[in-house]
Structures are given as structure tokens and as C-alpha cells.
Amino acid sequence: MSHSDQSVYYSSYLQLDKILDAQHTESSKKGIEAHDEMLFIITHQAFELWFKQIMFELDSVISLLQKKSIAEHEISMCVKGIHRMNKILHMTSSQFEVLETMTALDFMDFRDLLHPASGFQSLQFRILEIRLGLPESKRLNKHFMIALNESDKAQVLSALQKPTLFDSVQQWLENTPFIETDKYKFWHEYKLAVMQTFEKDRHDIVQHDILSAEEKEQRIQSIYQAESSFNSLFDNSSYQELIQKGERFLSHKATMAALFINLYRSFPLLQKPFELIHEISTFDENMSLWRYRHSVMTAKMIGSRIGTGGSSGSHYLAMTAMKQRIFNDITSLSGMLLSRRTLPDLPADIIKQLQFTFEQ
């Protein structure tokens, strides 16, 4: 059976003529022997293709979360999209192992030919950071635009105008019903329960018959400190000060909603929202792991030398893993949880709603 011009053919559908003709080593252009440059190029290209898929999913999640009214099945679609992004990022981290079959000495065969090109110039990676919602105050490399050509700069500027995942999630969380009604304010009830727990902890320390008076005093003081930081999270005006100081990024209302969803996740209507915030926080973690894995590989390849893009190299990359977390405020909610046993009961009317319909 022959193929007509119209029928879909494997290699033309996948445009393999373009993809498989896109590996041109600098070393062969210059007549230099550098066997591993092919692996270097293909590894980067594979990463860039996966970044493209991640951004495709991210774009659709953001569009769904931007809707005024979000149906439950749309939350499921967001969960699915971010879950897929998580699988991809996790899998690409292990691709560094393949690149590590190239040794530092092999890399030196062609590294100087690449100057000044660098991963700094990965447009997709920069747009990914921007669309996730990396705030400028957290960005370590504030001058990344200098390294880009005019066309890439224009694309970065256009990405900066688009909604971010952070803003969309914040807006969606702020619209969570149930956490405040005429008769009920979730965080007031929760604060009371938390304060009772601290009171009990202090009482237990005083009753302790092994601890010295000094140790008791130290422990009691640290409980007071924990109580005071809890209080600043519950109280809106203290919370605004934390935002001003750059210690918090997510709004007070959204943080309280995320806490509520986290605590009462066993109710049917909160299960999908919980999965969504869980996937988002896992993606943030996977980005950090990706950054750290890349930094470890870089240290193996170039030691403490500076990068071709002029940064401090592996040290800079390790710092981005620690400092550029976008959804810390959601991940760190685990420090605010009470055990299920001590969780305040919800009012009957809210329980009734949580078991049936979800309307924003």
C-alpha cells in the first residue's frame, strides 16, 4: 500500500527532518575532536522540549484558574495538568545522569567553544519562572535580560504582562466559600484551638518532673515565641507587615483558605482543592530539586569556576534552589496544622454544604 500525499506519515507528522537535523556541533565546525558535544546538545534539546510541554500545561491551568466561576471538573483538570508537570520535571532531573556520563575532562574538549552561550539564555526557562510567578525580590539574577537577544527580550516582556500561576491560585483561594459567614470566621475558631494547645504545652512543661527549672523556662519561652508568630499569621494587620517585609507573599485571605482546605480536606468538596494545592507545592519542590541537581552536576563539571554566562557557577545555582521558592507560603502551612483530634468542629450548615455542592 502506498502513501498518498494527504495521508499522515510518521516522519512528516513529527517533522523529524527538522528535529533530527538540528544537532550541529561547534567542534566539528572548527575541526576539533569532541565526541561528547553531541550528547551535550541532545540533552539540552530534550530538556527544552519538555519545558515546552510544561509551559503548555501551565498555560492551560492558568487560563482555567482565571475564570470567574470554576467548576469542580475544571479543578480536576488543573490537578491533572500540574500532576503531569510534576512527572515531567521529576523525570528530567534524572536526565542529568545521562549527561554525567561525560566527564569534566570530556567537557573541556569543547566548553571554551561555547562562550558566552549559557543556560542563562534559556528563554523557556525564564518564561517558566515568570509564568509561575517568581517575584523580582526573590530573583537572584536580576540582570538576566542583558544576556538575551532582542527577540527573546520581547518575549520575556510579553510574558511579564500575562497572568501568573501564583496570582491565579491566590485569586482562586480568595474566592473559597465556607471560611467566613455571618456567624462563623474560620481563623477565629482556629486561633482559639491553637492557643489552647499552646496553653496545654506550657502546662505540661511546668508539670514535668525531669526538666530543670532553667530548661523549663527555655521551653516555655520558645512556646511563647511560636505563639507570637502564629498570632501574626492570624491577625490581618500583623500579616500585612510580614508582606511589607517580604517575609510572606500570599495574601492573608488566600493563606487562611489554603489552611482551611488543608485541615478539612476529608470533606468531599475540599478533596480536589486540596489535591491542587498539594500538586502546586510539589511542583515548587520539584523546581528546587531540579535546580539543586543541576548545581551538583555543574560542580562536578566545572568545580568552582564561574559559568559561561558569568555567574558564580554552581554556587549561584545552589542558591537559586534555596531562595527562589515561589509557593513557600503554601508549603509552610504544615507548621500551622493542629492534629485531627484537636481540630475545631465546623458549623452544621457548613458541613452540609461541604458534602454537596460547590459554588464560588
Ligand code: HEM
Ligand atoms: C555540562 C553541563 C552543564 C553545565 C556545566 C552547566 C552550567 C551552568 C551554569 C554555570 C549556569 C549558571 C549561568 C552561567 O554563569 O553560565 C547554568 C545555568 C543554567 N543552565 Fe546549565 N549547565 C549544564 C547543563 C545544563 C542542561 C542540560 C540544562 C537543561 C536545559 C541546563 C539549563 C540551564 C538553565 C535553565 C540555566 C539558568 C538557571 C538560572 O539562572 O536559574 N544546563 N548552567
